[in-house]
Amino acid sequence: MVALIEEVFLNTFGRPAGAVCEDQARLQLAELSCMGDQLAFTTDSYVVDPLFFPGGNIGTLSVNGTVNDLAVGGARPFYLSCSVILEEGYPIEELRRVAQGMQQAADQAGVRIVTGDTKVVPRGAADKLFINTAGIGVIPKGVNLAASRAAPGDLIVTNGFIGDHGAAIVDGRGELALEHSVHSDTRPLNGLVEKMLSVCPDIRCMRDATRGGVAAVLNEFATAAGICIRIDERAIPVRAQVRGICELLGLDPLYLANEGKLLAVVPAKDAEALVAAMRTDPAGADAVIIGQVGAAPSGLVTLATALGAERVLDMLVGEQLPRIC
């Protein structure tokens, strides 16, 4: 059984020419060290219900998520690992589709999955399928993205419509029977980030707005840099379908997860040119400026509402729950 499963991954990911079949992947240092002066290394575990949703599956998510965690640090991602925990009896055919999703995402991002592991646990000991990926990338010399660098006067930029992934997951559970489905925005952002850094090397910091949504990232920035962030609700792009789902269930798109959206803090003088450059990339086609950085009150994120009033945009406690009525 385990051999069969490993075969699925090996056949899908392929064996690179000259690869050694040992207990570890062996990576050429010289290939990496000529790209920059810092290694970036990250890991994330992926658990999602449902495993397949409009616009992607746990496989595409597990590659894009880790690629993006590297990319928003300014790193060029190169290698990924893939560790899988399967519940006994999980259909091989579905697993093959997940592996194919991973390979497609890896091809799109230009990374290679070079090592992995598979464990099968008894029925009930895991929920169908969990994936962990880790990734290695190289940060080019001179690139220094850090939340602490955000400063008063800077502007906040995002690369497009927010909340798509979170809404797609709600929709994908099939409990709402919606007419117009929403597709997850899961995609690699490393190409876009490279373009952004080439246009504006002085970008202060970037994060991808996954769990906790845009609100969580902005609060992290504000806390890390001891600054205040003011965003304008009317400037934030939200698709009509996503708004519809949110209105129906009493959810706030600012707290919905994204899997292909980043937030960047950028010097005001470069912001317009940066947004224009981002819009030439498919991953940044709907890029906009959504707010600005102020000095005080430190650590606070505020939102100008549709009526022009200002309110606090806090971190979410626990998960967003649908409201009664």
Place this chain on the structure above:
Amino acid sequence: MKYLDEFRDSDKAQALLREIARLVPGIETCRQRPLQIMEVCGGHTHSIFRYGIDRLLPKNVELVHGPGCPVCVLPMGRVDDCVALAERPEVIFTTFGDAIRVPGSSKNLLQAKAEGADVRIVYSPLDALAIARRNPDREVVFFAIGFETTMPSTALTVLEAEQTGVRNFSLFCNHITIVPTIKAILDSPEVRIDGFIGPGHVSAIIGNAPYELVSKRYGRPLVVSGFEPLDILQSLWMLLLQMTEGRCAVENQYGRVVREGGNKPALDAIGRVFELRDFFEWRGLGSIDHSGIRIADAYASYDAERRFAVPDVKIADPKSCQCGEVLKGAIKPWECKVFGTACTPETPLGALMVSSEGSCAACFNYAGIRPGAPPRQVQSPLSNR
């Protein structure tokens, strides 16, 4: 988005705010103390904070956030009963999402679920009935909660269960009714509410007539309101206009949804399945006569309270909590002794801190109010006039 964006129009909101500001000086009460308007419904509270409406109003118009958030007024003992039901091995306990975090005396439903109870979030009681059909060897209990807004869907689900012969389905009925509650608030000696923004969705079911006692017996105007920012502002303006003109009536701002006589088929379904309890316990407000709803004898087999040995736990509200005074508008949320210290959204003591419709959680999250720190003054074009 149609029917939403029109009601969030900033220019129209500014125009209404100017009209409201123009009316205020002509109202006698405003010359002596701030006017207190209570929005009864939690949906209104949510909108007010989400759009920052409270911050745009003239200083001497105060909004008091009333008891209309069903999860906020649920007493702790009822949550313990829920947990006891959910922990029965044969039971699948189904609930709306925002009820899952309401604190019981030792745990909430989310913690019970983590410990192994089969608790599932549903969007409608019909989803719970579908779960019952798919699990004929289990007992599916639906946590029925809410005012008249959610009663018809629960009632129709019971009728459907009966018609289609589903026997492994029952309700843990915690429905409550709004009018006796408004009456109880008005009967409290410390209350000085000057007018009410009436609940729009409840009124879509019961119509406008049941509020007549508010205007006739208690002499307070009430305007039934929709939930978008312009709805709320227009309702406020209608209330202030009544006061300026010396009138006191029940008026309907939410004409696109609320009919004068309510919704007859919905009322019929409620009348068939439910009956009034003699009294019901509310968090913060204590026992209120004829404010709770139970399942009528004809449908007793769908009543979880009769079907299972529900412990019927009675637990006094935590002494430190001042939910009742907040609910009645006697104190502001941040004036409560435990606001933001012992009671936070992460570890709520009082239920007003649990739901996003609860006024304490709204003050904490949306207004960023912290203990010891009064609400921040923010710039708005009109509030300083």
